Amino acid sequence: MAIDAIESGSFPFSETMKVRFRDTDSQGHLYFANYLVFADEITGFYMDELGFRATQPSKAPSFIFTVNIQCDYIDEITANGTVRGSVGYRRLGRSSADVAFLLQNHETDAVLARGTITQVFVDPDTRKSIAIPEPFRSNILERQGNWVVE
Known part of the structure; x- marks a missing residue:
């Protein structure tokens, strides 16, 4: 599913975040790397809602390594603005997924930015990839319906 097609559809999860002064660069707009921080944090909130506990790593069923990020920067936002981030899983593999x-x-x-984050699910001890934990995979499929590709 192309990002353009996703943009026109409704995402399974959305959250807002305030742009703080410290999130901006010397030009007064959101620093480019912080777009990725916002996307990653909102993804973590969604994962928590799906039962993964991403914001509590000691309670999560595995580690997650981010192995690729693709981002198109489209517009700027300044301090004190509010960003609405929308996320959803678009692909589930055996041990990896694209958000x-x-x-x-x-x-x-x-639209400020759009893109994808590729996650690999990893055993905390061996640091080797493992299958996406159940019931996390099931919760994604149940919540997202036809939105995700397996």
Whole structure:
């Protein structure tokens, strides 16, 4: 599923985050790397909602290594603005998954950035890839319906 097609559809999860002054660069807009931080944090919130406990690593069923990030930067937002981040799993493999994200200006709906994050699920001790933990995979499929490709 292309990112453009995802952008026109509704994402399974959405959250807002305030742009703090410290999130900006010397030009006064959100520092480019922080778009990825926002996307990653919102993905973690979604994973928690699906039962993975990403924001509590000691309670999560595995580690997750981010192995690839693709991001198209489209527009800027300044300090005190609010970003609405929308995320969803677009592909589930055996041990890896792709999360699509869309960041928008919450006040204007202008698209700020869009992209994907590729995650690999890893055994904490061996650091080798493992199957995506159940019931996490089941929860994704149940929540997202036809949105995800296996």
